[in-house]
Amino acid sequence: MPQNEVVQDLGLDQYKYHFITEDEPVFRSGRGLNERVVREISAQKEEPAWMLDFRLRALAIYNAKPMPTWGGDLSNLEAVLDQIHFYVRPQEKMERSWDDVPVNIKDTFERLGIPEAEQKVLAGVGAQYESEMVYHSLKEEWESEGVIFDSIEDGLRNHPELFREHFGTVIPSADNKFSAMNSAVWSGGSFVYIPKGVELRTPLQAYFRVNQEQMGQFERTLIIADEGSKAHYIEGCTAPVYSTESFHSGVIEIVVKGGAHFRYTTIQNWSNNMYNLVTQRARVHENATMEWLDGNLGSKLTMKYPSCFLVGEGAHGSILSIAYAGNGQHQDTGGKVVHAAPNTSSQIVSKSISKGTGRSTYRGLCKVYEGSRHARSNVECDALLINDTSRTDTYPYIEIEEQEATVGHEATVSKVGEEQLFYLMSRGLSEDEAMALIVRGFIEPIAKLLPLEYAVELNRLIELEMEGSVG
Amino acid sequence: MSESATTLLRAPEESGGPLPGLDRNAVEALVASGPPWLGQRRLEAWRVYEETPMPTTKEEEWRYTDLSKTLRLGELRLLPRQEREFAPEGAPALLTGSMRSDWAAAGHVVDLDGSVAHTDLEEEVARKGVVLASLARAVETFPELLEAHLATEALPASSGKFQALNAALWTDGVLLFVPRGVHVELPVRVTRWFSGPGRAVFTRTLIVAEEGSRVSFVDEALSADFPAQTLVSSAVEVFARRGAHVQFVSLQRMGRGAFHLSQQRTLADADAALDTLNVSFGASVARVDLNAELRGAGAHSDMLGLCFGEADQHFDHNTSQDHGAPHTKSDLLYKAALDGAARAVFRGIIRVHPGAQQTDAYQTNRNLILSPDARAESLPNLEIEADDVRCSHGATVGQLDEEHLFYLMSRGLTRAQAERLVVTGFLGEVLSRLPLGGVVEKVSGIIEERLRA
Numbered sequence: 058m059p060q061n062e063v064v065q066d067l068g069l070d071q072y073k074y075h076f077i078t079e080d081e082p083v084f085r086s087g088r089g090l091n092e093r094v095v096r097e098i099s100a101q102k103e104e105p106a107w108m109l110d111f112r113l114r115a116l117a118i119y120n121a122k123p124m125p126t127w128g129g130d131l132s133n134l135e136a137v138l139d140q141i142h143f144y145v146r147p148q149e150k151m152e153r154s155w156d157d158v159p160v161n162i163k164d165t166f167e168r169l170g171i172p173e174a175e176q177k178v179l180a181g182v183g184a185q186y187e188s189e190m191v192y193h194s195l196k197e198e199w200e201s202e203g204v205i206f207d208s209i210e211d212g213l214r215n216h217p218e219l220f221r222e223h224f225g226t227v228i229p230s231a232d233n234k235f236s237a238m239n240s241a242v243w244s245g246g247s248f249v250y251i252p253k254g255v256e257l258r259t260p261l262q263a264y265f266r267v268n269q270e271q272m273g274q275f276e277r278t279l280i281i282a283d284e285g286s287k288a289h290y291i292e293g294c295t296a297p298v299y300s301t302e303s304f305h306s307g308v309i310e311i312v313v314k315g316g317a318h319f320r321y322t323t324i325q326n327w328s329n330n331m332y333n334l335v336t337q338r339a340r341v342h343e344n345a346t347m348e349w350l351d352g353n354l355g356s357k358l359t360m361k362y363p364s365c366f367l368v369g370e371g372a373h374g375s376i377l378s379i380a381y382a383g384n385g386q387h388q389d390t391g392g393k394v395v396h397a398a399p400n401t402s403s404q405i406v407s408k409s410i411s412k413g414t415g416r417s418t419y420r421g422l423c424k425v426y427e428g429s430r431h432a433r434s435n436v437e438c439d440a441l442l443i444n445d446t447s448r449t450d451t452y453p454y455i456e457i458e459e460q461e462a463t464v465g466h467e468a469t470v471s472k473v474g475e476e477q478l479f480y481l482m483s484r485g486l487s488e489d490e491a492m493a494l495i496v497r498g499f500i501e502p503i504a505k506l507l508p509l510e511y512a513v514e515l516n517r518l519i520e521l522e523m524e525g526s527v528g
Numbered sequence: 529m530s531e532s533a534t535t536l537l538r539a540p541e542e543s544g545g546p547l548p549g550l551d552r553n554a555v556e557a558l559v560a561s562g563p564p565w566l567g568q569r570r571l572e573a574w575r576v577y578e579e580t581p582m583p584t585t586k587e588e589e590w591r592y593t594d595l596s597k598t599l600r601l602g603e604l605r606l607l608p609r610q611e612r613e614f615a616p617e618g619a620p621a622l623l624t625g626s627m628r629s630d631w632a633a634a635g636h637v638v639d640l641d642g643s644v645a646h647t648d649l650e651e652e653v654a655r656k657g658v659v660l661a662s663l664a665r666a667v668e669t670f671p672e673l674l675e676a677h678l679a680t681e682a683l684p685a686s687s688g689k690f691q692a693l694n695a696a697l698w699t700d701g702v703l704l705f706v707p708r709g710v711h712v713e714l715p716v717r718v719t720r721w722f723s724g725p726g727r728a729v730f731t732r733t734l735i736v737a738e739e740g741s742r743v744s745f746v747d748e749a750l751s752a753d754f755p756a757q758t759l760v761s762s763a764v765e766v767f768a769r770r771g772a773h774v775q776f777v778s779l780q781r782m783g784r785g786a787f788h789l790s791q792q793r794t795l796a797d798a799d800a801a802l803d804t805l806n807v808s809f810g811a812s813v814a815r816v817d818l819n820a821e822l823r824g825a826g827a828h829s830d831m832l833g834l835c836f837g838e839a840d841q842h843f844d845h846n847t848s849q850d851h852g853a854p855h856t857k858s859d860l861l862y863k864a865a866l867d868g869a870a871r872a873v874f875r876g877i878i879r880v881h882p883g884a885q886q887t888d889a890y891q892t893n894r895n896l897i898l899s900p901d902a903r904a905e906s907l908p909n910l911e912i913e914a915d916d917v918r919c920s921h922g923a924t925v926g927q928l929d930e931e932h933l934f935y936l937m938s939r940g941l942t943r944a945q946a947e948r949l950v951v952t953g954f955l956g957e958v959l960s961r962l963p964l965g966g967v968v969e970k971v972s973g974i975i976e977e978r979l980r981a
Contacts, residue, residue, distance in 0.1 A: 127588070425925075427900075442915035445885070451910035457925040460897045464926070470912050470919040 074295035075328065076168065078268050080161045082187060084146040088271075089139045092116060095241050098144045102210055102244070105217070115230035115240030122234040128420070129358040129387045134332060137302045141273045143242045145187035151208055153194050162186050169295065171264050181206040183263040185276055188244040199257060205250035206261055209277050212248025219250060224279055227310035227340045227366075236336045239275050239308040246276035246307065251286040251317070260289040260322075265305075267296035267331070273304040280310070282317040282345075289320040295355070298328040302357065305331055311339035313347045315369065320348040322507065323363075327355040329386060335361040343369030343398070350506055351378045353388045362420060364393035367401035367429075374403040379503045382415030382447075391421040391453075396432040396462070405436040408500050411447035418450040419468070427458040438468035441499050443492075547605035550728055554606050555696050562667055565675050573685035573695035580689040592873040592905050593815060593844040599787055604728035604759055607641055609664055609699040614638040614646035622750055623721045626781075629973070630746075631966030634714040635660045640721050642699045642729035649716075656710045658743075663701035663732055673705060677734055682765035682793040688817070691791050694730045694763040701732035701763075706741040706772075715744035715775075715964060725754040725785065733764045737772040737800075744775040744964055751810075754785030764792040768800035770824065775803050777967055781974070782810035784839075790816045798824030798853070805962045807971055808835035808843050809978070815844045822849070822856035822884075833862035834958040834971075836978060837870030837902070844873040849891065851884040851914075860891045863958050865951050866902035877909040878921065884914045891921035896954050898928065898947075948979040 084101060086094045095116050099109040124131055152158045155172050166172060166184050175182040181195035183206070190208035199206070205216065213220050230240035247263050267274050282288060296303060305327065313319045319339070327333055333356040339347040349363035365374025376392030394403035409417035419438045440449035451468045473495050481491035497504070504512045548554040555574045559567035583590040616624050627636075635649035637660065644662035659670065667674055679685060685692035702718055722729060737743055749760060760782065768774045774794075782788050788811040796802040808814045820829045835843045849858040864872035874893040895904035906923040928950055936946035955975055959968045 440910075440912070442912065442917070445882070445915045447915055448913045449910070450912065451908075451921065453906075453908060453923070455904075455906040455923055455925060457895070457897070457905070458903045460900045460902065460927050462897075462925065462927075464924060466906070466908065466921075466923045468908075468910060468921050470910060470917060472915045472917070 075298045086144040119237035180259040181261045185245040203252040209246040235334045243277035246278040249280040253283045254285045256287040262291040265294040270299045278309045282319040284314045285316045287318040291322045296328045307335045309337040313341045313345040318346045322350040324352045331356045333359040338364040341372040344371040346373045348375045353380045360389045376405045378407040380409040382417045384413035387416045389418040391419045393422040396425040396429040399430040403434045407438040412443040416448040420452045422454045424456045425462045430461045432462040434464045436466040440470045576685040577692035612645040633717040637718040657707040659705040666703040698730040698732045704735045706737045708738040709740045711742040718747040720749045722751040725756040728759040735766045739769045740771045742773040746777040748779040751783045753783035762790045766794040768802040771799045773801045777805045786811040788814045792818040796827035799826040801828045803830040806833040819848045829858045831860040838868040841870045847876040849878045851880045851887045854885045857888040865896045867898040869901035873905045875907040880912045885916040887917040889919045893923040895925040
């Protein structure tokens with residue numbers, strides 16, 4: 058298996074991210090969510106009045122909306138939310154050079170391999186620590202092309218018109234309870250603009266780290282891929298393991314304009330005490346393509362359904378989802394495609410693995426509005442169960458209002474076959490190796506689309522996770 | 529409807545006083561006329577009905593069918609059970625025509641407006657101990673069998689609002705009991721006719737097939753169009769004991785104006801084969817809830833359904849396949865062809881419970897959209913809690929395949945003929961999976977008739 062140093066440090070090892078950095082934040086809001094916290098965040102960020110209004114309206118929506126009763130078990134969440142700090146500011150300002158980032162924070166990201174990866178394989182890097190982006194930088198060649206890759210706060214500050222034109226238009230605050238929460242307390246995240254016709258050859262990466270105990274991270278990302286542009290954005294997430302529960306709720310809005318091509322990759326490897334409730338949606342215009350590549354490996358409960366709203370003729374959406382649920386984990390993931398224009402097409406491929414007491418749930422929607430003539434959509438879900446205590450569910454929703462549409466959904470559930478294991482073992486592999494090989498084969502269609510370093514790490518993770526899984 | 533048919537089926541409100549509504553007085557009148565155990569069960573069911581809110585689209589199982597807005601229970605009237613005689617000569621042509629087209633049967637039941645008016649059973653079959661009877665009469669003649677099985681294990685009042693309403697207000701229905709080891713070769717045929725607009729009819733079917741027995745049951749519901757909203761609620765409980773083979777077929781051919789709610793539960797013990805077919809052609813709103821529980825090792829259920837909708841018809845099929853024992857198999861295929869502004873909802877769930885290893889469970893829903901205003905919703909779900917299973921599901925929504933049409937037209941068919949052939953073939957796949965004498969021919973005939981209209 059090909060390996061290199063970057064790979065060693067980038068990725069997804071079995072939980073190697075459990076280290077705690079000793080530091081004191083410069084500001085921390087009190088526990089729980091209330092108007093005072095929202096006003097504090099807005100004041101700390103020195104925001105324009107319209108944004109404070111936006112936040113306060115969102116808070117009212119959040120308070121009015123009931124806790125979802127579907128999906129994962131949220132019965133304990135209200136109690137968790139009462140205990141967490143909604144805003145933790147780790148340093149005074151964001152830096153553009155690693156040298157200026159406070160030493161203990163820099164150490165954290167060095168241990169995660171971020172600065173090294175930046176030099177080798179990335180066009181730009183953003184790093185969020187607790188509630189704020191602590192570092193953001195873009196290679197000069199892209200900056201000179203007019204690419205913007207900045208913290209969301211700087212986006213609002215430096216590009217107010219572009220920001221306001223798009224912010225909250227893909228995911229309105231009232232979309233769901235957690236999009237409302239994020240809209241009230243958002244902090245950190247990226248603001249990205251890819252100018253017309255510009256094609257980024259290497260990915261942009263944002264890295265999210267939660268270090269403090271009992272805190273909530275609410276990054277907000279707004280991406281505008283202008284006509285004919287092409288780019289790939291990667292986010293990775295980790296946190297130390299605490300005995301108490303933490304909370305992460307991001308909102309990612311993407312506008313993919315005519316003919317543009319945008320790929321958004323998430324490798325979520327939060328610690329197993331994290332609630333991860335994220336809303337991700339792209340509005341895809343004529344002949345544009347949006348690809349979500351969603352890998353969910355960590356967290357206690359993830360509820361996340363990346364969406365493509367295909368609003369322009371010929372738009373294409375693709376969602377590739379891979380979920381791994383180990384002991385005590387519930388990955389409630391999937392995707393949504395909404396066809397609202399003719400000749401739109403979409404594809405969802407979901408692969409999940411449940412091991413031990415893990416539970417993987419595919420939840421998806423395919424909606425075709427009347428008038429979306431010749432819309433085509435195909436959904437495939439495969440679930441692999443490793444143990445007799447593992448669980449998998451599939452809940453696809455298919456709503457078709459258009460006669461001239463073709464929509465299909467297929468799902469299978471299986472366990473690793475005795476014959477497959479026997480065959481490989483008779484060729485000299487140990488049982489663990491055979492299991493790992495079969496599981497790798499199972500996720501291969503998605504793993505091969507990952508950047509090499511992630512694919513390699515994913516495979517290594519699978520190998521580690523499969524140790525002792527048989528019998 | 530002919531003049532004589534109206535006479536035959538005249539309801540008592542035209543001669544007597546006004547009919548009761550769906551209220552506690554109606555339940556108490558039924559309680560007074562039956563044995564105490566049944567009375568208690570009715571009152572308890574009424575309590576559950578009153579305590580259960582009317583389902584709205586906020587509930588997952590009712591997401592696309594909003595009876596809380598469309599079904600006006602308060603305006604419906606109940607027709608008490610009546611002693612009636614069925615005379616084919618005076619009966620409506622739709623009813624007699626349909627019965628005439630049936631093939632040979634081991635026995636017949638004719639139900640008129642919720643009261644059983646006729647039963648017959650082959651002498652030889654009756655001699656073996658098979659019972660085919662009016663459920664209301666069976667309360668007197670088979671009290672123990674009914675007390676043990678009626679609205680207990682299969683469809684207790686607690687299963688839902690409409691299950692409770694039916695358990696409180698049912699007036700009559702059918703009991704079929706097949707003793708251990710008895711094979712009934714020919715199907716039992718039940719034909720129901722509903723005539724009164726604005727009424728609510730509550731009917732129940734109880735089928736108990738003892739160990740190693742075999743029987744097929746075909747239940748057909750017919751009516752003309754109704755000028756006012758009319759409700760037919762049907763509760764079906766099927767028990768297949770160890771090694772029994774049971775086929776249950778429901779043909780729903782009600783007229784417009786009808787709300788047809790059919791709640792069905794099939795319980796298959798070890799090595800039993802319990803297959804169902806639900807055919808929905810009629811009614812304005814037709815909802816079928818079918819739960820198939822495979823509760824003994826080696827149990828097997830084929831679950832088939834087809835519907836053909838037009839105009840503003842609304843069909844909602846809500847199925848579940850519960851695997852509670854190892855080595856069980858279920859295979860579901862539901863298909864809908866939709867013309868006009870018809871709408872079909874399919875919601876199906878496969879649940880493989882912990883310990884149900886070596887389970888095979890399949891679920892397929894296919895929808896053919898024939899008109900710009902038709903629409904389909906499909907929710908095929910899986911919940912798997914055992915690892916050694918083979919489960920898959922698939923759902924499609926699509927239109928007529930131009931290539932198929934082109935092929936047929938190049939062979940000399942007109943477009944209309946080609947379309948008819950493709951639709952017939954599409955729905956026919958379901959029938960080919962349950963080759964029950966007479967049913968396939970009858971349903972195919974109805975499909976072709978509708979395609980020609």
